[in-house]
Amino acid sequence: MAATLKTLTVELGERSYPIVIGENLLANAAAYLRKASVPDKSPLMIVSDENTAPLYLQQLETSLKNDGYRTVSAVVPAGEQSKSLDVYNDLITQAIEAGLDRSSTILALGGGVVGDLAGFVAGTYMRGIRFVQVPTTILAHDSSVGGKVAVNHPLAKNMIGVFHQPELVLYDVDTLKSLPPREVRAGLSEMVKHGLIWDKEFAYWCRDNAEHLLALDAAALAHGLEKGCGIKAQIVSRDERENDLRAILNLGHTLGHAIEAVAGYGQFLHGEAISVGMAAAALLGEERGVAGLYAETVSMLKALELPVTLPEDIDSEALMTAMQRDKKFREGKMVFIVPLGIGSVEIANDVDADTVRTIIERLKGREEQS
Amino acid sequence: MAATLKTLTVELGERSYPIVIGENLLANAAAYLRKASVPDKSPLMIVSDENTAPLYLQQLETSLKNDGYRTVSAVVPAGEQSKSLDVYNDLITQAIEAGLDRSSTILALGGGVVGDLAGFVAGTYMRGIRFVQVPTTILAHDSSVGGKVAVNHPLAKNMIGVFHQPELVLYDVDTLKSLPPREVRAGLSEMVKHGLIWDKEFAYWCRDNAEHLLALDAAALAHGLEKGCGIKAQIVSRDERENDLRAILNLGHTLGHAIEAVAGYGQFLHGEAISVGMAAAALLGEERGVAGLYAETVSMLKALELPVTLPEDIDSEALMTAMQRDKKFREGKMVFIVPLGIGSVEIANDVDADTVRTIIERLKGREEQS
Numbered sequence: 222m223a224a225t226l227k228t229l230t231v232e233l234g235e236r237s238y239p240i241v242i243g244e245n246l247l248a249n250a251a252a253y254l255r256k257a258s259v260p261d262k263s264p265l266m267i268v269s270d271e272n273t274a275p276l277y278l279q280q281l282e283t284s285l286k287n288d289g290y291r292t293v294s295a296v297v298p299a300g301e302q303s304k305s306l307d308v309y310n311d312l313i314t315q316a317i318e319a320g321l322d323r324s325s326t327i328l329a330l331g332g333g334v335v336g337d338l339a340g341f342v343a344g345t346y347m348r349g350i351r352f353v354q355v356p357t358t359i360l361a362h363d364s365s366v367g368g369k370v371a372v373n374h375p376l377a378k379n380m381i382g383v384f385h386q387p388e389l390v391l392y393d394v395d396t397l398k399s400l401p402p403r404e405v406r407a408g409l410s411e412m413v414k415h416g417l418i419w420d421k422e423f424a425y426w427c428r429d430n431a432e433h434l435l436a437l438d439a440a441a442l443a444h445g446l447e448k449g450c451g452i453k454a455q456i457v458s459r460d461e462r463e464n465d466l467r468a469i470l471n472l473g474h475t476l477g478h479a480i481e482a483v484a485g486y487g488q489f490l491h492g493e494a495i496s497v498g499m500a501a502a503a504l505l506g507e508e509r510g511v512a513g514l515y516a517e518t519v520s521m522l523k524a525l526e527l528p529v530t531l532p533e534d535i536d537s538e539a540l541m542t543a544m545q546r547d548k549k550f551r552e553g554k555m556v557f558i559v560p561l562g563i564g565s566v567e568i569a570n571d572v573d574a575d576t577v578r579t580i581i582e583r584l585k586g587r588e589e590q591s
Numbered sequence: 592m593a594a595t596l597k598t599l600t601v602e603l604g605e606r607s608y609p610i611v612i613g614e615n616l617l618a619n620a621a622a623y624l625r626k627a628s629v630p631d632k633s634p635l636m637i638v639s640d641e642n643t644a645p646l647y648l649q650q651l652e653t654s655l656k657n658d659g660y661r662t663v664s665a666v667v668p669a670g671e672q673s674k675s676l677d678v679y680n681d682l683i684t685q686a687i688e689a690g691l692d693r694s695s696t697i698l699a700l701g702g703g704v705v706g707d708l709a710g711f712v713a714g715t716y717m718r719g720i721r722f723v724q725v726p727t728t729i730l731a732h733d734s735s736v737g738g739k740v741a742v743n744h745p746l747a748k749n750m751i752g753v754f755h756q757p758e759l760v761l762y763d764v765d766t767l768k769s770l771p772p773r774e775v776r777a778g779l780s781e782m783v784k785h786g787l788i789w790d791k792e793f794a795y796w797c798r799d800n801a802e803h804l805l806a807l808d809a810a811a812l813a814h815g816l817e818k819g820c821g822i823k824a825q826i827v828s829r830d831e832r833e834n835d836l837r838a839i840l841n842l843g844h845t846l847g848h849a850i851e852a853v854a855g856y857g858q859f860l861h862g863e864a865i866s867v868g869m870a871a872a873a874l875l876g877e878e879r880g881v882a883g884l885y886a887e888t889v890s891m892l893k894a895l896e897l898p899v900t901l902p903e904d905i906d907s908e909a910l911m912t913a914m915q916r917d918k919k920f921r922e923g924k925m926v927f928i929v930p931l932g933i934g935s936v937e938i939a940n941d942v943d944a945d946t947v948r949t950i951i952e953r954l955k956g957r958e959e960q961s
Contacts, residue, residue, distance in 0.1 A: 306680055310744075317746045317916065345715070348741065348752045349832075369718065374680075376687045382718045383753055463718075546687065
């Protein structure tokens with residue numbers, strides 16, 4: 222345990238909070254909550270889903286109850302469909318009925334869906350109460366850090382949300398052992414993204430250690446999550462509310478979100494969709510003059526067994542429309558995060574729609590390439 | 592116009608914003624939006640209700656369109672019922688369909704319901720976009736200042752919300768001329784509340800000028816709104832997120848919200864309910880040793896033609912239950928704002944449930960008194 226225990230801090234002034242990464246943390250959750258000054262006078266609500274609840278809920282409840290916390294648990298269906306206003310409303314009702322008040326805390330035990338959903342509940346219940354992230358997926362190392370919480374609207378993802386920083390992120394790597402291999406790969410997509418935007422050495426480390434990461438080696442995971450969360454934390458610290466810098470975290474997301482929407486939520490996992498989006502961004506980088514970017518980027522994504530092409534039958538114009546509805550479409554121009562090289566990106570506000578169309582067609586024809 | 596034009600500022604650091612009060616402001620709305628740096632590149636959405644839209648929407652639209660702003664308008668049913676997640680979701684859909692992006696602004700043209708609802712849309716659409724309050728009721732001088740926005744849950748009022756400060760509050764007193772007399776009186780309830788909690792002289796000014804206020808004299812209204820908004824602004828500046836001081840604005844609200852919930856939303860207007868709540872708080876103050884408080888408070892409320900008693904058939908235990916579900920019920924104790932005299936209050940965290948029960952019964956028997 223000591224070998225893998227890592228603690229880092231998201232520096233946000235009075236909203237700063239720790240991220241704790243390591244093995245066997247769930248069983249000691251109460252101690253970490255006390256350290257983060259989570260009060261025990263008011264009830265806590267643990268939100269999990271039908272996948273995570275049977276595996277980890279009891280362990281978390283027991284740790285908290287044994288230390289004097291009163292908890293209620295809400296379990297939502299697994300999957301992106303739960304990021305809806307309907308499920309949100311159900312959780313609000315349960316919170317009221319359980320007597321949660323302004324001193325209460327909501328814990329999100331699960332992946333990005335649970336974190337985003339429970340975080341939006343915490344951010345809006347009585348105009349905002351405390352929130353703790355307990356991620357159980359690799360993907361959630363991205364979404365659990367930085368305070369962006371939201372639910373989906375039928376017309377577009379994450380349209381309804383707030384910025385609401387957690388008090389604590391408690392990352393027990395033991396919970397990752399239960400992930401299906403496809404989820405593991407999709408999670409590593411966000412990990413390598415942090416290397417691609419910010420840290421060349423880390424991007425290559427992900428490629429070189431792909432085998433250990435895919436095998437869920439605890440030391441490799443703890444290092445990868447520490448670096449991934451650390452990069453995210455640095456960026457969020459400099460730009461909490463996504464006025465400028467923070468947008469670089471959206472590498473691969475402009476197209477990625479469109480793929481998720483057009484293919485139907487859930488057809489592509491988020492990490493898979495942004496992997497294709499990162500391949501697209503690399504092509505865009507090459508268009509803008511950075512030679513060799515696509516091959517190098519794709520070598521990293523393929524090492525992590527991630528998709529880098531589009532299905533031939535996906536509707537290109539539907540993708541274009543969805544991209545223009547995305548939040549990153551601002552004041553009438555197409556905005557993409559474009560690599561300047563491995564480990565460095567720029568925010569391009571002037572991307573031409575025809576260039577994007579061409580790249581979409583190229584990604585459809587690349588099934589057997591490289 | 593010059594005689595009544597007042598401008599004050601809510602001081603909140605980088606979130607500071609002006610409140611402009613005066614006659615004939617709607618026709619000049621665009622100039623005030625420009626002054627507040629509201630951008631014109633992205634579409635604006637004006638939210639109003641079926642009462643305010645026919646009276647003022649076209650004037651506001653015209654002013655904005657003539658100055659190069661693109662606007663879309665959404666009209667919701669009038670009344671508290673529109674402060675629901677369903678109506679909220681409709682507005683989000685309309686905002687997406689109209690192409691609102693992160694540079695867009697939402698304007699609330701109406702009373703507290705429209706302000707709270709549109710503000711919650713603005714506070715959560717794409718995790719928060721710009722917001723301008725254009726209040727058309729006296730009551731809204733309270734709700735439009737301070738950034739508290741919310742919708743109701745069937746189990747309790749304002750349970751779902753955020754803090755989201757506007758860029759500008761534009762208060763055209765001409766719009767108050769269309770208010771039904773009952774709405775005028777209910778609005779003056781929040782005005783005198785500001786005197787009762789903070790400014791003895793202003794509380795007596797409200798009583799002494801009740802006739803002018805009830806007659807909607809422009810100079811009296813502009814002065815009363817300036818003082819009321821100014822007191823609210825001072826308090827919000829010192830405690831933006833209601834950690835302590837801001838709670839004093841809830842004088843009369845613990846019981847008031849319960850009355851609204853138990854009598855059925857809309858049976859009591861908000862201002863009427865808190866008037867009864869302020870009478871209750873005065874009785875509580877007398878219980879705690881301040882002699883003469885009740886008679887003096889009631890003289891002010893009655894001058895403004897406000898109710899100070901409870902219907903005999905209202906369910907006392909239902910009121911008690913509703914109060915204990917209120918956000919101000921914190922960590923198991925009953926919290927009331929209790930007067931120390933006219934113009935000064937304290938936050939009492941230790942109020943005994945039986946004392947509250949006794950006061951409820953006394954308020955039922957007071958129909959013909961004083």
